[in-house]
Amino acid sequence: GAGVSQSPRYKVAKRGQDVALRCDPISGHVSLFWYQQALGQGPEFLTYFQNEAQLDKSGLPSDRFFAERPEGSVSTLKIQRTQQEDSAVYLCASSMGRNTEAFFGQGTRLTVV
Amino acid sequence: QKEVEQDPGPLSVPEGAIVSLNCTYSNSAFQYFMWYRQYSRKGPELLMYTYSSGNKEDGRFTAQVDKSSKYISLFIRDSQPSDSATYLCAMSGNQAGTALIFGKGTTLSVSS
Numbered sequence: 603g604a605g606v607s608q609s610p611r612y613k614v615a616k617r618g619q620d621v622a623l624r625c626d627p628i629s630g631h632v633s634l635f636w637y638q639q640a641l642g643q644g645p646e647f648l649t650y651f652q653n654e655a656q657l658d659k660s661g662l663p664s665d666r667f668f669a670e671r672p673e674g675s676v677s678t679l680k681i682q683r684t685q686q687e688d689s690a691v692y693l694c695a696s697s698m699g700r701n702t703e704a705f706f707g708q709g710t711r712l713t714v715v
Numbered sequence: 716q717k718e719v720e721q722d723p724g725p726l727s728v729p730e731g732a733i734v735s736l737n738c739t740y741s742n743s744a745f746q747y748f749m750w751y752r753q754y755s756r757k758g759p760e761l762l763m764y765t766y767s768s769g770n771k772e773d774g775r776f777t778a779q780v781d782k783s784s785k786y787i788s789l790f791i792r793d794s795q796p797s798d799s800a801t802y803l804c805a806m807s808g809n810q811a812g813t814a815l816i817f818g819k820g821t822t823l824s825v826s827s
Contacts, residue, residue, distance in 0.1 A: 606758075608758075635814060635815075637815075642723070642819070642820075643819055643820075644719075644721075644803050644805075644817030644818050644819050644820050645759065645803075645815075645817050646817070647814035647815065647816070650814060658814065661814065693758055693759070695815075703749075703761055703764050704749075704761070704815060705761060706751075706758040706759045706760070706761075707758050708757055708758045709757075709758050711756075
């Protein structure tokens with residue numbers, strides 16, 4: 603596709619529910635990043651993939667957060683047993699490779715009630 | 716102290732004004748510097764991408780990096796109402812796959 607695509611755009615989850623957020627990166631982009639953006643804040647790094655390998659997951663806030671990219675293309679961020687503090691916009695970005703420009707998707711706005 | 720500091724504003728200017736947006740940082744390992752524009756309920760859109768120190772110009776936008784002062788700037792000339800958005804600075808080191816570290820963003824409003 604022409605850009606990074608994320609789905610769903612909006613998700614409302616009841617506390618304790620599991621959610622899965624999808625990211626379709628730009629075709630051919632090797633690197634894929636997930637960020638979390640709280641209201642009024644800049645995005646904060648969650649995890650990084652190079653192809654199918656998850657090379658950095660130091661930003662994941664708890665073991666309830668899990669990300670995968672099994673075939674080196676589409677990625678899924680899963681949050682188990684959602685809590686209210688998980689409410690945020692989750693952004694996916696992709697780039698061609700090392701230290702090249704990263705392009706962001708529109709984000710998924712998660713609201714936990 | 717956060718690694719990247721950015722005044723959140725808001726910053727209000729009349730149409731046609733020159734806008735100056737700034738960030739300071741503390742990590743001398745940062746080598747790549749970016750400015751993103753984010754409209755409400757949209758993802759960040761890359762505006763400028765620079766490596767190391769120096770200036771880069773693209774249309775009405777000029778990005779400056781001063782590594783000796785750990786200070787970066789974005790100038791917008793002849794500002795337009797369509798420039799009203801949040802501007803995020805971001806930077807990264809020189810390792811493969813290094814994550815971007817963002818500022819909080821500065822909210823800009825340009826009135827006609």
